[in-house]
Amino acid sequence: MMTSTTPVKAEARNLSFFYNGGNNAVKNVSMPLYENKITALIGPSGCGKSTFLRCFNRMHDLYPGNKYEGQIIMHPDDTNILEKNVDPIEVRMRISMVFQKPNPFPKSIYENVAYGLRVRGEKNRRIVDDKVEEALKGAALWNEVKDRLQDLAFNLSGGQQQRLCIARALATDPEIMLFDEPTSALDPIATANIEELMSELRNKLTILVVTHNMQQAARVSDYTAYMYLGELIEHGETDRIFTRPTRKETEDYITGKFG
């Protein structure tokens, strides 16, 4: 089977997450992210899929009182990125994220993409220029914006803004990229562009994508995980999950009987 030979880039081990106030949004989830593959998280609203995703770049650390239990091990260095002595900033330097709604900074297109490099203290103009161009090409946006890099990012269309956000996340050569419902604010054409882009990005990095859209999971992902009420119900190759799910709950969800 493909599963046994594909290297694992990161894995959640008995991961539980508690919001400030005690709400247990993720319950004892263990799941691998295979290297250079796209793993999709599906499930009804409020099932904890976004919460689970945001554990991977320690986004929950920004708000007080949140608590992780269990581990997320990143390979090949076997670092548990949830450990207290691992700085969340270090984690975010390795794992980047694309959000639900395009959220460019109110800066120029160039500065948006360059920001990750600026944060890392990169001052060499030529290196930054090259990286920005490379990232914009990687995000399939270069041809549309190369003549107006100094324009304000807000002047781009929604789909372009989201690709700009992908370029921003790409510019720092992350090992893993997280997508939190990246197309939910976009029209079908922009959505198709983003999906195509994700398929290409797979060659460079590992992707975890949360989607509320099952067709999208079926179209783009290699592996699919179905979550319900904070628990991982089923995880496996996308083809199998959508054709022969082993769990009744998964089948009910993907056939539309539920959710």
Next chain:
Amino acid sequence: MMNKQQTKNLNEVRAMIQRHKLNDYIFSIIGLLCLMVGLITLLTLFIDLILQGYPKLLSLSFYTDFPSRRASSAGLLSALVGSSLVMLVTFLSAVPMGVMAAIYLEEYAPKNWFSDLIEINVSNLAAVPSIIYGLLALGLFVYILDLGQSIVTAGLTLGLLILPVVIVATRESIRSIPIAIREAAYAVGATKWQVVYDHVIKYSFGGILTGVIIGMARAIGETAPIITIGALTFIAFLPPSPVTTTAPFLNFEWLSSGFTVLPIQMFSWLSRPSEAFHVNAAAAGVIIILVTLIMNGFAIRMRYKMRKNIKW
């Protein structure tokens, strides 16, 4: 039959809409009246001041002369210079302190009962009567720190007075930055300081500036705290110039100089029995109102300009 029924209902609906619309009409008239009472009163006052003070307002010597025992040759010069220098000290003391305090409260302070307590009290400070600040300043700046009845004392007093305004305005401006933008910055690996420096300060600049200018506009008309610390009412000299022609080109003697400010000058003229001085007082009043209006207009313009590129 059916058709008739419907027609009847429609007429009822129309009558009901008319009745309800009457309420709109009545309210808009009452609202307009309320608005006019305030506006017309203030406008009348302003026009009255102009009519009284116009002979002085139009004469150049009013702005270049020192106060005098004779109303005809009394001018605003020392008050104009005094107000400007006091405002400079106010600006330089209140803005950095207020902005940094607000950033700390918003971005760094842990959220607990203590920060809640501070938050409530900062808002309360903005409502403390200004004469209380005057008493505080008299005790602290004049007696304990021995700064004298000087420009620096007045500037710091007014700085304290507008500090809460600056803090509140800055915090509101910071809070209007969407969470999504902060998260975007954190997600690429920015530290808290990088988020503050590269984003928070830059995007809230317009709001901070607006708060600062509105605070300054309030401060420039303040009389009570300045009287409390003992500003003089008759100043026939100018403080030493802050800028000199010889190195190091800056001079700080002006800070400890005696001074007067516009509202005090106005008050002093107003308290004279001679009718002629009342013309001067009216003219000074117009100048204070104009300065305040100009500052507020500038604040609105800056806010508009700053927010043009920031859409959220």
